Amino acid sequence: MRVSCVALFSPASGLCAVSGGVAFFGLGRTLAGLGLGGLLPTAISMVSDYAPRARAALTTGLLMTAHHAGGILSAYVALWIVEPLGWRAAFWVCVVPLLFVPVLARFLPESPSFLVARDRVEEARAPAARYDAELPAAKDRTAAGAPGPTCSTCSAAASGSRPCCTGRPPPAACSSSTASPPGCPP
Known part of the structure; x- marks a missing residue:
């Protein structure tokens, strides 16, 4: 960029x-x-x-x-x-x-945050070590090892009835009286 x-x-x-x-x-x-x-x-x-x-x-x-x-x-x-x-x-x-x-x-090195956000953690370690920078935490994973539900997953599965979240499980405000869409936490 x-x-x-x-x-x-x-x-x-x-x-x-x-x-x-x-x-x-x-x-x-x-x-x-x-x-x-x-x-x-x-x-x-x-x-x-x-x-x-x-x-x-x-x-x-x-x-x-x-x-x-x-x-x-x-x-x-x-x-x-x-x-x-x-x-x-x-x-x-x-x-x-x-x-x-x-x-x-x-x-110019690529940002470790950018690399970690794209699951390129090993690639992020080299510039972080070279510049003695702290490596950002990797994003949360579900038990199966797949990324957690994202905004598009939850929103699309619920036909837009839930507010968007940012790569994290939906907050309590996303809950509705209907059953959770597949792949989204209750």
């Missing part, structure tokens, strides 16, 4: 640099905003996964501070670039991160 965000906002910034009108420029800014908007949440998720538990809050705070400091710094860099080169040059600078996409795709 992080790499996809960079791969979206960089070319979209290039689109702004070559735009010939307001509509084209607006499209570029919208796409760049979507890509940039996805970077901070995924970065926070990555930092949360890999930061030592005792320093997770500090590390996340430093990330947020660096993000905002970078926003302030970018205004000064833009002033430095725009004066001699014009406003389009500021957008061309934003295309530079696109050069790093192959490196990011190759070397």
Whole structure:
């Protein structure tokens, strides 16, 4: 996801640099905003996964501070670039991160939380051990070893008569006077 965000906002910034009108420029800014908007949440998720538990809050705070400091710094860099080169040059600078996409795709580790959520626990152990991070708990299993009922299982089996749950057995609010659907707890 992080790499996809960079791969979206960089070319979209290039689109702004070559735009010939307001509509084209607006499209570029919208796409760049979507890509940039996805970077901070995924970065926070990555930092949360890999930061030592005792320093997770500090590390996340430093990330947020660096993000905002970078926003302030970018205004000064833009002033430095725009004066001699014009406003389009500021957008061309934003295309530079696109050069790093192959490196990011190759070397950024996948989130252990993502891997564990997809039952790839063994694959999650390597990056967790490498960065001395705590491996997230695997999801609950039923006695048969199959995943527990999910929202779609319970909702579909009950023909939509029960509220959705999030991968856990339905809460008491999901109970109804009728019998439980197959595969869902009573």
